[in-house]
Amino acid sequence: MDLTSTEVRPVFTAEAIAARVSELAAAIRRDSGNEEVFFLCILKGAFMFMADLSRAIDRHARCEFIGISSYGKEKSSSGEVRLTKDLDSSIEGANVLVVEDIVDTGLTLSYLLANLESRGAASVRLAALLDKFERREREVQIDYLGFKIPDEFVVGYGLDFAERYRELPYIGVLRPSVYSRV
Ligand code: PRP
Numbered sequence: 001m002d003l004t005s006t007e008v009r010p011v012f013t014a015e016a017i018a019a020r021v022s023e024l025a026a027a028i029r030r031d032s033g034n035e036e037v038f039f040l041c042i043l044k045g046a047f048m049f050m051a052d053l054s055r056a057i058d059r060h061a062r063c064e065f066i067g068i069s070s071y072g073k074e075k076s077s078s079g080e081v082r083l084t085k086d087l088d089s090s091i092e093g094a095n096v097l098v099v100e101d102i103v104d105t106g107l108t109l110s111y112l113l114a115n116l117e118s119r120g121a122a123s124v125r126l127a128a129l130l131d132k133f134e135r136r137e138r139e140v141q142i143d144y145l146g147f148k149i150p151d152e153f154v155v156g157y158g159l160d161f162a163e164r165y166r167e168l169p170y171i172g173v174l175r176p177s178v179y180s181r182v
């Protein structure tokens with residue numbers, strides 16, 4: 001039995017995610033021509049999406065990582081975010097494809113996209129698996145979107161609750177009984 005089935009209600013199965021990832025990869029391929037794809041994964045939530053998207057791309061690819069943590073997301077909308085792991089190399093002149101698991105308020109992305117442009121990237125596009133559009137506070141352009149979702153607490157496929165559930169191969173809604181006991 002799935003140990004998490006009493007805690008998580010599945011919404012997107014592993015198969016549904018894989019099918020959507022391969023559609024997104026096809027669109028990215030079309031738009032990239034023969035150019036190498038410069039993936040930039042936002043840690044930690046996007047690690048699984050990045051792994052699958054980069055394997056589905058069927059083009060030369062570069063895989064880079066950046067760590068970001070937002071301050072007081074629940075309490076404030078200051079947009080203050082902190083770099084927990086910086087890029088290992090320069091992105092000057094690169095056509096960067098940012099890979100993100102979820103856009104929620106948009107604070108993280110609006111900071112990061114501006115930051116990447118200020119470092120001299122030639123272009124910055126965004127692939128996001130999930131769009132929790134009802135909660136948006138800053139406008140963010142998503143060039144490649146997996147799924148729009150309502151304002152529910154989702155976990156799995158990289159997304160966590162208190163560092164748990166990232167390992168699930170599917171995405172589901174966390175049952176309120178789980179977070180009400182924390
Ligand atoms: C999540 C997610 C995005 C951000 C989106 O990261 O991965 O980076 O929140 O929220 P926003 O649109 O409201 O800014 P989180 O801070 O939970 O860190 P994690 O990816 O390491 O889990």
